[in-house]
Amino acid sequence: MRVSGSGLGAAAGNVFGKAIKLLFGVLMVGIILAVGIGIYFFFELGQKPSTKDDQVPFTINKGQSFGAISDDLYQKQLIRNTFVFRVRARMLDAESKIQAGVVNLRRNMTIDEVLESITSVRLNDRTVTVVEGWRLEQIAQLLGQNGWDANKFIKAAREEEWQFGFLNDKPVNASVEGFLFPDTYKIPANYTESQIVEMMLYRFGEQFDTQLRQKARETNGIYKTVVMASIVEREAVKADERPKIASVFYNRLKVDMILQTDPTVQWARDTLKAGKNLSFTDWWKAPTKEDLDIESPYNTYRSKGLPPGPISNPGLASLKAATEPVSTDFIYFVATGDREGSHAFARTLDEHNANVKKYQGS
Numbered sequence: 001m002r003v004s005g006s007g008l009g010a011a012a013g014n015v016f017g018k019a020i021k022l023l024f025g026v027l028m029v030g031i032i033l034a035v036g037i038g039i040y041f042f043f044e045l046g047q048k049p050s051t052k053d054d055q056v057p058f059t060i061n062k063g064q065s066f067g068a069i070s071d072d073l074y075q076k077q078l079i080r081n082t083f084v085f086r087v088r089a090r091m092l093d094a095e096s097k098i099q100a101g102v103v104n105l106r107r108n109m110t111i112d113e114v115l116e117s118i119t120s121v122r123l124n125d126r127t128v129t130v131v132e133g134w135r136l137e138q139i140a141q142l143l144g145q146n147g148w149d150a151n152k153f154i155k156a157a158r159e160e161e162w163q164f165g166f167l168n169d170k171p172v173n174a175s176v177e178g179f180l181f182p183d184t185y186k187i188p189a190n191y192t193e194s195q196i197v198e199m200m201l202y203r204f205g206e207q208f209d210t211q212l213r214q215k216a217r218e219t220n221g222i223y224k225t226v227v228m229a230s231i232v233e234r235e236a237v238k239a240d241e242r243p244k245i246a247s248v249f250y251n252r253l254k255v256d257m258i259l260q261t262d263p264t265v266q267w268a269r270d271t272l273k274a275g276k277n278l279s280f281t282d283w284w285k286a287p288t289k290e291d292l293d294i295e296s297p298y299n300t301y302r303s304k305g306l307p308p309g310p311i312s313n314p315g316l317a318s319l320k321a322a323t324e325p326v327s328t329d330f331i332y333f334v335a336t337g338d339r340e341g342s343h344a345f346a347r348t349l350d351e352h353n354a355n356v357k358k359y360q361g362s
Helices: 004-046 066-075 082-091 113-117 136-145 150-159 193-207 210-219 220-237 239-254 260-276 316-323 349-360
Strands: 055-060 099-104 124-127 186-189 332-335 343-345
Touching: 055 066, 055 150, 055 193, 066 082, 082 113, 099 113, 136 150, 150 193, 150 220, 186 193, 210 220, 210 316, 220 239, 220 260, 220 316, 239 316, 239 332, 239 343, 332 349
Parallel strands: none
Antiparallel strands: 055 099, 124 186, 332 343
16 A cells, blocks of 8 residues: 655644644743743732831841841741742842841831842941840940930830830830840941830840740739849849849748848939939949938838839840749848859848858848
8 A cells, every 4th residue: 555745744744733833832831921920020029018117127147148038037027028039139139248237127118128228238337235234324325425315215215105015014104124125236327216225125025035925924914024134133143043033032022021122222322313414324333321211112121012113124034034933932132242243042031140140241
């Protein structure tokens, strides 16, 4: 049987035509997908995570990977999509331009605006170290030495309304003293005093985490826990004694004893002496016998219970001690005078008097 050449050519032509149609179909699907992805990509570029314009201090650590930065931005709800963010950064060659430090980001920024902010050189960042146990005025003095207005910082801490969940049980007219977390901060030179307060409150929320805050709410409330922590911070020297010192004060409260803690007297005295004079520098000097008679709700030698508010800004160790004190039956303690700053603890007044005689000779 003979097969004509024209028949073979027609069959080959059909196969080739089908292949072309299939290839064309695949190509069209690819084009449609690419166009769709492109439209989605550029749609996402113009979108903002929020309509709110509140500002969030965002920290980029030295050596932090771009992936970690992207994830952190997403967790803080400063970007909507990490994939689009990273692709856009690659397109703009932004990864190599990231600057370590603290940058102020608004919640309603686009991806391009975020990238521009975190790649801007912040040569004017100022490094400021706030020490555990400082009071508000001392922090203000430090900021004043670094170019900010100390009075504006104090006003922001005392008068502005701050929307943080951990401040919910703070008395209405109380300042945020006690919640200005002690740490080393890199502060952009263009930050306002209010933004610095906000930065410190954010840091408090990061360090005094959800688990600790919940435990504090279930026991004494967050505000009273911070008041206690502020006293522990001024009394304790050794880290391992902080939970024990906290237990002494809680034990006293349980049996309706006055706290009789010197730092509260110092706070009351220094507040009276300093007034509005921010050049005052004699903070925290040992109290005299006359100081113990100062009439103030903060003087725990005269007033029962905790003082009305924190007397200092405690660090994390004191906050933990006030939240999770050890269980003891100690009612007294006295400094031993050793180099480590140790204390001797006692259950009874007789034991305490013996310790005082032993360590202080009186």
